[in-house]
Amino acid sequence: MPSQTPIIVALDFPSRDAALALADRLDPALCRVKVGKELFTRCGPDIVEALQAKGFEVFLDLKFHDIPNTTAMAVRAAAELGVWMVNVHCSGGLRMMAACREALDKANGAKPLLIGVTVLTSMEQQDLSDIGLDIPPQQQVLRLAGLAARAGLDGLVCSAQEAQPLKAQFPTLQLVTPGIRPAGSAADDQRRILTPAEAMAAGSDFLVIGRPIAQSGDPARALAAVVAELA
Numbered sequence: 522m523p524s525q526t527p528i529i530v531a532l533d534f535p536s537r538d539a540a541l542a543l544a545d546r547l548d549p550a551l552c553r554v555k556v557g558k559e560l561f562t563r564c565g566p567d568i569v570e571a572l573q574a575k576g577f578e579v580f581l582d583l584k585f586h587d588i589p590n591t592t593a594m595a596v597r598a599a600a601e602l603g604v605w606m607v608n609v610h611c612s613g614g615l616r617m618m619a620a621c622r623e624a625l626d627k628a629n630g631a632k633p634l635l636i637g638v639t640v641l642t643s644m645e646q647q648d649l650s651d652i653g654l655d656i657p658p659q660q661q662v663l664r665l666a667g668l669a670a671r672a673g674l675d676g677l678v679c680s681a682q683e684a685q686p687l688k689a690q691f692p693t694l695q696l697v698t699p700g701i702r703p704a705g706s707a708a709d710d711q712r713r714i715l716t717p718a719e720a721m722a723a724g725s726d727f728l729v730i731g732r733p734i735a736q737s738g739d740p741a742r743a744l745a746a747v748v749a750e751l752a
């Protein structure tokens with residue numbers, strides 16, 4: 522049953538064939554799937570429909586970040602695709618997020634969960650400092666979470682390292698956490714990481730996992746190992 526699983530597998534592939542080949546090796550009862558910028562830019566909405574036809578709920582991860590009207594209309598278009606979850610960058614500001622909320626509230630039919638990206642899990646303190654934010658990532662995450670809560674978003678993308686304080690301050694927000702690395706796997710370009718079990722214990726609601734499953738020799742087995750770790 523899709524609604525019972527916290528696992529979202531990122532289909533970060535350059536082609537429809539590669540994405541569907543992985544999807545065919547996964548069980549929609551054990552995970553949802555995420556379509557991000559690379560796959561969507563190559564394949565468009567068709568890939569979302571193809572995955573839905575295979576029984577998967579889809580997180581459309583295009584991290585919209587633009588003026589309020591443009592972002593709200595993009596979110597509305599995502600809703601019309603029937604996706605389960607869609608995200609925008611919190612750093613687009615309160616008015617931008619509120620416009621997205623309003624657009625979804627006015628839309629007919631099923632509404633995706635509207636999720637705000639706080640600080641990318643690939644960033645650490647030096648990266649924030651480089652863009653003029655001389656504060657620790659957690660402080661910036663909490664600040665953006667406050668804005669997202671005021672705008673009526675359903676949840677946040679953050680590192681599981683911030684899940685505990687976020688759950689304490691914003692108990693109704695769903696926490697979607699990438700930067701998940703089973704013990705022993707490479708961090709790659711991620712910086713703020715935790716293992717699946719650590720992330721769930723910290724308060725994550727959903728775990729986004731890409732390369733540790735997608736690039737493993739046996740994705741079904743890698744997914745089963747994460748399911749077993751969480752059991």
Ligand SMILES: O=C(O)c1cc(=O)[nH]c(=O)n1[C@@H]1O[C@H](COP(=O)(O)O)[C@@H](O)[C@H]1O
Nearest residue numbers: 531557582640641642678699729730731732
């Ligand atoms: O919004 C996201 O999904 C996201 C936000 C974030 O802060 N960090 C992050 O890694 N992601 C996405 O989560 C996935 C993580 O993939 P892996 O690092 O391969 O597990 C990628 O598809 C990223 O685009």
